[in-house]
Amino acid sequence: MDSERIVLRELLSQDPADIAEVLGELSDEQAAELLHRLYLGGAAAKTLAEMDPEESAELMQKLDRQMASTILARMDPDDAVDLLEELPVDVRKELLSRLSRHDAKLLTDLLAFPADTAGGLMTPEVVALSLSMTAQDAIDVLRQRQEKAGTVYYAYAVDNANHLQGVLSLRDIALARPDRSLGELVIRDAVAVRVDQDVEDVAKLFDKYDFFALPVVDAEDRLLGVITVDDVIDVIREEATEDIYRLASVPSAEGVDTSWWDSLRLRLPWLYGKLVAGLLAALVVGIFEQTIVKVAALAVVMGVIVGQGGASGMQTATIITRGMALGEIDRARGWRLLGKEVLLGLVNGLLLGGTVGLIMYAWKGEALLGVAVSIAMLLNVVVAGMIGVLIPLLLRAIGRDPAAASSLVLTAITDVLGFALLFVLAGLLLPALR
Numbered sequence: 080m081d082s083e084r085i086v087l088r089e090l091l092s093q094d095p096a097d098i099a100e101v102l103g104e105l106s107d108e109q110a111a112e113l114l115h116r117l118y119l120g121g122a123a124a125k126t127l128a129e130m131d132p133e134e135s136a137e138l139m140q141k142l143d144r145q146m147a148s149t150i151l152a153r154m155d156p157d158d159a160v161d162l163l164e165e166l167p168v169d170v171r172k173e174l175l176s177r178l179s180r181h182d183a184k185l186l187t188d189l190l191a192f193p194a195d196t197a198g199g200l201m202t203p204e205v206v207a208l209s210l211s212m213t214a215q216d217a218i219d220v221l222r223q224r225q226e227k228a229g230t231v232y233y234a235y236a237v238d239n240a241n242h243l244q245g246v247l248s249l250r251d252i253a254l255a256r257p258d259r260s261l262g263e264l265v266i267r268d269a270v271a272v273r274v275d276q277d278v279e280d281v282a283k284l285f286d287k288y289d290f291f292a293l294p295v296v297d298a299e300d301r302l303l304g305v306i307t308v309d310d311v312i313d314v315i316r317e318e319a320t321e322d323i324y325r326l327a328s329v330p331s332a333e334g335v336d337t338s339w340w341d342s343l344r345l346r347l348p349w350l351y352g353k354l355v356a357g358l359l360a361a362l363v364v365g366i367f368e369q370t371i372v373k374v375a376a377l378a379v380v381m382g383v384i385v386g387q388g389g390a391s392g393m394q395t396a397t398i399i400t401r402g403m404a405l406g407e408i409d410r411a412r413g414w415r416l417l418g419k420e421v422l423l424g425l426v427n428g429l430l431l432g433g434t435v436g437l438i439m440y441a442w443k444g445e446a447l448l449g450v451a452v453s454i455a456m457l458l459n460v461v462v463a464g465m466i467g468v469l470i471p472l473l474l475r476a477i478g479r480d481p482a483a484a485s486s487l488v489l490t491a492i493t494d495v496l497g498f499a500l501l502f503v504l505a506g507l508l509l510p511a512l513r
Contacts, residue, residue: 098122099129102138111141118146124153127162136165139174148177151186157202157310160189197281198274200314201295201304206234208261210244215257217247232291235302236265243294243302245269271296274303278314285311349487356491360385363495367502376443377505380435380452385497387431388459392489395420395467403471417468424464428457447508455501463493 098117102110117123127135127150139147139162151159151174163171163186175183185203192198206224208217217234224231234252236244245265255264271294272281284293285308295304364371364381371378399416402408408416436453440446470488 095122095125096129098126102126102130103134107137107141110138114138114142115146118142118150123150128154128158132161132165135162139166140170144173145177148174152178152182155202156185156189156204157200159186160199163190164194192274195278196274197272197276197278197295197306198303200278200281200310201274201306203304205294205302205305206231207237207241207302208234208247209238210236210260210262210265212261213257214252214255214259214261214264217252217261218257221249221252232307235269235294235305236261237302241301243269243271243296243300246294269294271300272306273298279318281306282311282314282318286315352487353490356487356494359491360494360498363498363502367498367506370502370506374448374505374509376439376448377501380439381498381501383435384452384456384459384501385494387456388463388493388497389490391424391427391460392463392467392493393486395464396471396486396489399468399471403475413468413472417465420464420468421461424461425457427464428460431460432456445509447510448505451501451504451508455497455504458500459493459497462496463489466492 102113105113114123114126117126127138130138139150142150151162154162163174166174175186178186189199189201189203194200206221208220212220221231221234231249234247234249236247238244245267246269247261247265251264252261270284270288270290272284274295274297281293284290290308292305292307294302295306297303399408399413402416432453432455435456436449438449439452440449466489
């Protein structure tokens with residue numbers, strides 16, 4: 080028993096993120112038991128906030144409801160909402176019913192905001208100050224509010240109707256004379272985000288201005304809450320993961336702990352999409368079956384041509400998708416990039432096509448075969464580069480994620496086009512096929 084107390088004491092001395100990692104490696108029963116001990120030690124709320132919301136929600140369901148609601152009340156509102164969103168509706172309602180009226184209303188109001196908006200990301204516990212205050216008044220308020228407000232990077236000036244008037248640097252307040260008015264210290268042109276603004280746009284603002292926090296306002300510029308940089312880091316990581324998954328045609332909802340049945344359900348539609356693309360390419364090959372029979376070397380080289388087209392197009396699509404995610408590409412720049420990719424495709428196509436054409440000539444001694452292969456490679460690489468720009472641009476224009484279907488559509492087009500170009504050119508140029 081004494082050894083268990085020593086282990087628990089050592090665990091409680093660690094950072095909540097480290098404790099969360101330990102919880103994630105335990106079985107459900109062991110994790111629930113440890114979470115109970117953490118609750119008794121007052122460390123459960125911060126630990127759950129460091130875990131993935133899905134994992135923390137699973138653990139919360141294994142706890143006594145009164146204990147779970149107490150932990151929920153101790154969590155920062157934005158972390159509590161993330162956890163609640165992962166719980167079954169009946170469990171969520173029961174936990175909320177056990178909270179104080181103030182806490183329940185606060186979390187219910189936050190749950191009303193879509194998760195992919197600034198409102199769904201913010202915490203309402205923000206330090207708001209009146210410009211009529213002195214620096215000493217502000218310091219006194221900050222000391223009183225520091226526990227509830229959590230991490231405080233800035234204070235925000237508001238009027239009597241809670242309209243945002245500006246931002247106040249804590250450094251400026253701390254270094255100012257105690258009797259100096261906040262009206263002399265306020266930065267009026269404060270950058271703020273609308274409550275319905277997309278989280279990706281919010282992340283771009285943090286990246287652009289290197290802020291630690293941003294105020295969230297409604298349409299009338301009333302201060303509603305604040306978003307801190309740690310929340311934005313989570314968004315950036317999640318969005319990057321989604322884009323990587325989609326480029327590889329992997330569902331973003333899947334992870335290493337996903338059950339085989341859920342993985343099957345998530346992956347199968349994408350695999351059927353790939354199957355359709357493959358069947359289209361196979362159909363083209365079937366149409367030119369007699370061409371392949373007459374010139375068997377075409378069967379060897381056709382995979383090389385479609386492979387280079389697909390690789391070239393994916394390079395372009397990846398760069399364009401990343402540029403869009405970072406807000407670097409508007410419509411005008413998109414068209415300029417299309418011109419760049421055509422030029423790049425021409426140069427790459429000439430070099431790659433010329434290389435493969437020379438290899439085919441050296442192997443088969445047939446110059447026209449080399450020419451057919453070279454031209455097919457050139458055209459496929461050029462078109463692949465164009466498609467790599469156009470698909471993300473078109474998907475964004477219709478309101479879809481540019482990464483959502485890029486790889487699937489790109490593969491289908493480059494495969495079908497590569498095969499068709501090779502066989503048509505071979506039919507036109509090679510005497511054996513006339």
